Amino acid sequence: MVISNKSNRRHFIKKAALAVGSALLLGGSLLPASVMAELGEPEKEELKFGFIxxxxxxxxxxxxxxxxxxxxGLYVTLEAQANWKVLLDGVIDGQLDGAHMLAGQPLAATIGFGTKAHIVTPLSMDLNGNGITVSNEIWEKMKAHVPMGEDGKPVHPIKADYLKPVVEEYKKEGKPFNMGMVFPVSTHNYELRYWLAAGGIHPGYYAPAKGDITGQIDADALLSVTPPPQMPATLEAGTIYxxxxxxxxxxxxxxxxxxxPVITDYEIWKDxxxxxxxxxxxFTETYPNTTVRVVKAMLRAAKWLDENDNANRMEAVKILSKSQYVGADADVIANSMTGTFEYEKGDKREVPDFNVFFRYFATYPYYSDAVWYLSQMRRWGQIAEPKSDDWYMETAKSVYRPDIYQKAAEALIEEGTLSADEFPDFATETGFRAPxxxxxxxxxxDGTKPNEYLEKFSIGLKGEEVIK
Structure with missing residues (x-):
């Protein structure tokens, strides 16, 4: 499904002309002269963006x-993509001008894990939003180990410690314990691995130098790729647990x-x-004004999604439920988008920050976020050789682009569309979150000390370790 606003161009031009006329009548202008001079017109107006x-x-x-x-001044077409690889390839070969991406994709492409291409990130799109789900059969086995509250409901967070006896049971019976995630460099892969490893379940290593990209070396639980919309059907078929x-x-x-669903990523790593x-x-170098304007528009959208304590979320749910966007039942989308999350049937709990799009500086592309993803690539062997702390910093700064973000934010501030307190203090911001x-x-x-961080884990590569 392709969504395009090209047909609205005449309406936009008319609206813009009226606005200019009104501004001139009032003796003002649409934008402060400094912003108009600094930003300039978009070099490319017609754009196509991909999403999953x-x-x-x-x-x-x-x-x-x-x-x-x-x-x-941008005339955008939005186009759903079949999977994350098709989406990335579309951006690389120019069929798409940009896309909604897994946080690990620009980093992996830039360092050459998979397809090699220099992709940059001028904007983070959200915080949280994922969960780990197990089949009814596995949940019944886990429940014997999960502590219960006075209300008879499970005490959260539910750790992988409670899954470990189940995995061990399957291993003793010679049955592989299969689980799904959406892509090798997805947040979902790293969050699932983090949760499993924290409970003493080894999620396996990659060994790209040996040609092994399954990620299942030494694994207790075998992780493989399943496209997001196919997850429930694959679970129901018993292909994954x-x-x-x-x-x-x-x-x-x-x-x-x-x-x-046994746990949300908010409970694995808050925000x-x-x-x-x-x-x-x-693209960002050829069309700098266009790039900044894209970021401006998306910052406004992120603000709208979170403003007034998520007051706009039900409207957002109705929009997302359309077939050209997510295409799922509105009630299903609302379960998480409106500040709640349902675990077992009937066990719906308040999780106001399950989806965060703007607050907590969610849109800012922090270098430390990039470093965390790189550290997980190293932990599980996708980065096969040891790297210095400086390498992590240089790679993060080559991909995450707060300089582009800042231009967009400052333009919005000067226009009066958004306020300075809604963004980090650009005069002092280092790009690294506090530990x-x-x-x-x-x-x-601590994003400034990636190798020291890796040393803290009992499961995972660290120091000079390599897979042989």
Whole structure:
């Protein structure tokens, strides 16, 4: 399904002309002269952006539906992609001008894990938004080990410690314990691995130098790729026993009565970065004004999604439920998008930050976020050789582009569309978050010390270790 606003161009031009006329009558101008001079007109007006049918593509849908792209003089086509590889290839070969991406994709492409291409990230699209679901059969086996509250409901967070006896039972019986994730460099892969390893379950190593890209070397649980919309059906068929995916595909399992989400990524790593907006470095250099204007539009969309304590979320749910966007039942999308999350059928709990698009500086492309993903690539062997801390810093700074973000933010501030307190203090911001300790295993992550961080884990590569 292709969504385009090209047909609205005449309406936009008319609206813009009226606005200019009104501004001149009032003796003013649409924008402060300094912003107009600094930013300039878009070098490329007609753009095509790709996305995967997940609720966290929302900033693209909202920027389109609310006319924020048009306000920047951009005529955008949105096009759903079959899978993450097709999406990335489309950006690399120029069929797409940018896309909703897994946070690990620009980093992996830039360092050459998989397809080699320099992709940059001028905007982070959201925090949180994923969950881990297991089949009803596995949940019944896990429940024997899960502590229960006075209300008879499971005490959260549910750790992988409670899954470990089940995995060991399958191993003794000679049955592989199969789980799904959406892509080798997806947040979902790293979150699922993090959760499993924190519970003493080895999720396996990659060995690209040996040609082994399955990620199943030494694994207790065997992880493989399943496209997000196919997760529930694959679980129901018994091909996998659990999966990590974004919404609405965890809630879909509850809705269909085929599985139980046991934990959200918010509980694995509080306020973790999730998707990003990715473009080739070449595009951002060839069309700098266009790039900044794209970021401006998406910042406005992110703000709309979170403002007034998520007051706009039900409207967003109706938009996302359309077939050209996520195409899932509105009730299923609303389960997580409106500040709740349903675990077992009937066990719906308040999780107001399950989806965060703007607050907590969610849109800022922090270098430390990039370093965390790179550290996990190293931990599981996707980065086969040891790397210095300097290498992590240089790679992060070549991909994450807060300089582009800052231009967009400052233009919005000067226009009066957004306020300075809604962004980091650009005069003092280093790009590194303060050390973060709210992980399920309580291991603290300091983005300035990636190798020291890796040393803290009992499962995973560190130091000079390589897979032989």
């Amino acid at each position: 049918k997940l609720t966290d593509m929302a900033p693209l849908a909202i920027a389109y539906e609310k006319g924020y792209f048009e306000d920047e 659990g999966y990590c995916v974004g919404e609405p595909w965890n809630q879909q399992a509850v809705f269909k009565g085929i599985g139980v 973790n970065p999730e998707k990003v907006f990715g473009m080739t470095k070449e 973060q300790s709210e992980f399920i295993d309580e291991v603290t992550f």
